[in-house]
Amino acid sequence: MxxxxxxxxxxxxxxxxxxxxxxxxxxETIIGIxxxxxxxxxxxxxxxxxxxxxxxxxxxxxxxxxxxxxxxxxxxxxxxxxxxxxxxxxxxxxxxxxxxxxxxxxxxxxxxxxxxxxxxxxxxxxxxxxxxxxxxxxxxxxxxxxxxxxxxxxxxVPKVSTQEYIVKKGDTLTSIAKRLTGSSNWKPIYTANRAVIGGNPNRIKVGQKLVIPGG
Known part of the structure; x- marks a missing residue:
């Protein structure tokens, strides 16, 4: 795409x-119908x-x-x-x-x-x-x-794959990115989940379901 x-x-x-x-x-309302x-x-x-x-x-x-x-x-x-x-x-x-x-x-x-x-x-x-x-x-x-x-x-054109991840205690976007994508770059994960995480990427909560691009 x-x-x-x-x-x-x-x-x-x-x-x-x-x-x-x-x-x-x-x-419209019709009489008899x-x-x-x-x-x-x-x-x-x-x-x-x-x-x-x-x-x-x-x-x-x-x-x-x-x-x-x-x-x-x-x-x-x-x-x-x-x-x-x-x-x-x-x-x-x-x-x-x-x-x-x-x-x-x-x-x-x-x-x-x-x-x-x-x-x-x-x-x-x-x-x-x-x-x-x-x-x-x-x-x-x-x-x-x-x-x-x-x-x-x-x-x-390559297809982009995704997977879902449930946030656990002690997780950060950086640690999640490194574990699931092999890179410490957390920004694609934040962009894909901004509606869930909110305006501060440092405030992720245990139990949140995140979409991991390229995972």
């Missing part, structure tokens, strides 16, 4: 992404995920190739948010659409220079136009072809 915003590839994949799709249906459902049009789709921009590239969790500095990613996304629509592509999924950036929250919380962020998108419906333009920021690479256009490349 890869995630692209225009021609910028997200350097560290999130452990998951959320898609919300709803239908604008209505209910009762309540009936009238099918409406599809509402705009939303997509959201969380991850981090690393200060230094680490091959154990970063995409292949060079990466930008964290604040370069932040600046590029802020410009996308202000200037118009963004082409969002998640390879290996049906998500390939023009959208707007609805929210982008980011910050540094561990003193390493890595920037953690959460971002959400809403599908853009271009009414009355035959083509939609995609803003270019000039910092990234060529966006990937549509799924199926390059079968050889698609077959070479």
């Amino acid at each position: 890869e995630i692209w915003l225009n021609n910028i590839s997200i350097p560290v994949l999130p452990s998951e992404y959320q898609v919300q799709s709803s239908q604008n249906n209505q209910s 009762g309540e009936v459902s009238l099918k409406g049009k599809r509402n705009l789709m939303t997509v959201s995920f969380s991850s981090f921009f690393p200060l230094r590239r680490n091959s154990s969790y970063c995409r292949r190739g060079s990466i930008l500095k964290p604040l370069q990613y932040v600046d590029a996304i802020e410009r996308m948010k202000q200037t118009g629509t963004v082409k969002l592509v998640i390879t290996g999924s049906p998500i390939r659409m023009d959208c707007t950036i609805e929210s982008f929250e980011w910050g540094e919380n561990d003193g390493t220079g890595d920037i953690f962020y959460s971002i959400s998108f809403k599908e853009y419906r271009n009414v009355g136009a035959s083509k939609s333009s995609v803003a270019q920021d000039g910092l990234g690479e060529s966006a990937p072809p549509a799924d199926g256009a390059n079968q050889e490349t698609a077959r070479t």
Whole structure:
């Protein structure tokens, strides 16, 4: 899987992404029949995920190739948010659409220079136009072809495996990472479980169930 915003590839994949799709249906009551459902049009789709921009590239969790500095990613996304629509592509999924950036929250919380962020998108419906333009920021690479256009490349993308782990007394994210992944780098585990752990990676609790990326 890869995630692209225009021609910028997200350097560290999130452990998951959320898609919300709803239908604008209505209910009416008809005498002699009762309540009936009238099918409406599809509402705009939303997509959201969380991850981090690393200060230094680490091959154990970063995409292949060079990466930008964290604040370069932040600046590029802020410009996308202000200037118009963004082409969002998640390879290996049906998500390939023009959208707007609805929210982008980011910050540094561990003193390493890595920037953690959460971002959400809403599908853009271009009414009355035959083509939609995609803003270019000039910092990234060529966006990937549509799924199926390059079968050889698609077959070479490795799958990321995960496992679950229950926190025990005396555990830290560093000790868990070293035991289960062979590396003391705890940040991918924290990113994948931030909703469970909370804002402080040093405060894990006995009994918490963690997802271990690459485990």
